[in-house]
Amino acid sequence: MSDTSLRMGQTRPEPAARPWEGAEIVLGVRDLRVSYYTPRGPVRAVNGVSFTLRRGEAFGLVGESGSGKSTIALSLLQLIKPPGRIEGGQALLDGKDILSLSEEEMRRLRLAEIALITQGAMNSLNPVMRIRDQIIDAWRDHGEPVNCREAEDRIRDLLRWVGLRPEVARMYPHELSGGMKQRAVIAIAISMRPKVIIADEPTSALDVVVQRQIMQTLRRIQRELGAAVILIGHDMGLMAQFVDRLGVMYAGKVVEVSPVRDIFKDPLHPYTQLLIASLPSLARKGQLQGIPGLPPSLLSPPPGCPFHPRCPFVMDRCRVAVPLLELKRPNRLVACHLYERDEEQA
Numbered sequence: 001m002s003d004t005s006l007r008m009g010q011t012r013p014e015p016a017a018r019p020w021e022g023a024e025i026v027l028g029v030r031d032l033r034v035s036y037y038t039p040r041g042p043v044r045a046v047n048g049v050s051f052t053l054r055r056g057e058a059f060g061l062v063g064e065s066g067s068g069k070s071t072i073a074l075s076l077l078q079l080i081k082p083p084g085r086i087e088g089g090q091a092l093l094d095g096k097d098i099l100s101l102s103e104e105e106m107r108r109l110r111l112a113e114i115a116l117i118t119q120g121a122m123n124s125l126n127p128v129m130r131i132r133d134q135i136i137d138a139w140r141d142h143g144e145p146v147n148c149r150e151a152e153d154r155i156r157d158l159l160r161w162v163g164l165r166p167e168v169a170r171m172y173p174h175e176l177s178g179g180m181k182q183r184a185v186i187a188i189a190i191s192m193r194p195k196v197i198i199a200d201e202p203t204s205a206l207d208v209v210v211q212r213q214i215m216q217t218l219r220r221i222q223r224e225l226g227a228a229v230i231l232i233g234h235d236m237g238l239m240a241q242f243v244d245r246l247g248v249m250y251a252g253k254v255v256e257v258s259p260v261r262d263i264f265k266d267p268l269h270p271y272t273q274l275l276i277a278s279l280p281s282l283a284r285k286g287q288l289q290g291i292p293g294l295p296p297s298l299l300s301p302p303p304g305c306p307f308h309p310r311c312p313f314v315m316d317r318c319r320v321a322v323p324l325l326e327l328k329r330p331n332r333l334v335a336c337h338l339y340e341r342d343e344e345q346a
Contacts, residue, residue: 026228027053027076027114027196032089032099034071034080043298045071045084047252050325053196058222058229060239060260062275063249064295069232070119073200075099077116078106093196111138115189117182117199117218124185125173131159131184132169135191142192161224162187163217179210183217193225200232215242236279240264248272251296251306254325257333268334270311305337313338 034046046068053059061069074080076091090097118124126134132155139146156166162183173181189197203211222229231243239246246263248256256269267273274291293310296302302309308318317337325335
């Protein structure tokens with residue numbers, strides 16, 4: 001996987017078998033709504049988001065900054081703090097609604113069943129604790145008895161699993177490079193073998209070579225653990241290389257969900273089409289195409305479809321009616337009035 005292929009938005013070769021296909025659903029998010037309350041009113045950061053995640057699957061959430069991606073990640077671990085508030089919806093992890101759990105129940109669930117790899121590794125690690133002590137803290141916090149010899153062996157194996165030397169265990173975060181810190185964060189996240197790993201822009205602060213190494217490590221660990229991964233980001237090229245299915249977010253809503261190969265071959269939603277068209281291309285050297293306009297304010301979003309002020313195919317109906325996310329093609333969901341018109345003509 002080269003940097004060129006990442007930036008060109010090429011998808012990885014079709015695997016001979018995809019273990020997630022036909023697998024049971026491990027996480028089902030239904031009508032998730034999250035708001036941040038400000039003196040000017042509530043900001044609807046996540047407004048009725050629904051999606052499913054199968055065992056062993058890599059699912060991507062992509063969109064411009066402010067579309068609600070990271071808010072979803074924090075919501076699924078009940079880490080939304082005031083003035084934020086989870087106002088509705090469900091998140092069913094193996095049939096259990098984790099949004100209805102108490103703080104103590106959720107504390108025990110984090111790391112053990114669902115874990116978060118955060119965007120800034122340095123902000124996630126305690127700067128005055130050695131890496132080994134931070135891993136042991138996670139185990140003790142979940143009631144796992146750990147003696148010294150057993151802990152050393154487990155930590156050594158865990159660090160090797162993420163591509164770090166055993167001596168990293170006795171280092172402080174400031175002694176590690178950016179890539180090493182990110183691997184240490186991954187090691188903590190997988191230390192209790194969770195069913196679901198949420199990676200929130202895990203390579204955003206790294207150079208492209210280290211990005212590739214980190215994503216290869218994450219892919220290998222996912223397969224060995226059999227875990228499902230939600231990858232959050234704005235890099236369509238990175239998504240093309242890593243995920244099996246892709247959810248496109250705009251203004252707090254999911255506007256399209258599709259297998260990643262299909263979404264690059266034939267994007268349905270106009271926003272998705274413009275996102276893919278904005279990728280650099282060798283066929284259009286020197287020509288960069290952006291998306292006209294700006295994302296709407298979530299404090300006072302436009303009526304109807306939130307994308308209609310920027311949409312090249314806007315119709316009168318788009319200005320007054322919010323489109324629903326519905327199945328319009330096999331295995332493909334899209335929220336767009338264009339496809340309602342196609343159904344009427346058919």
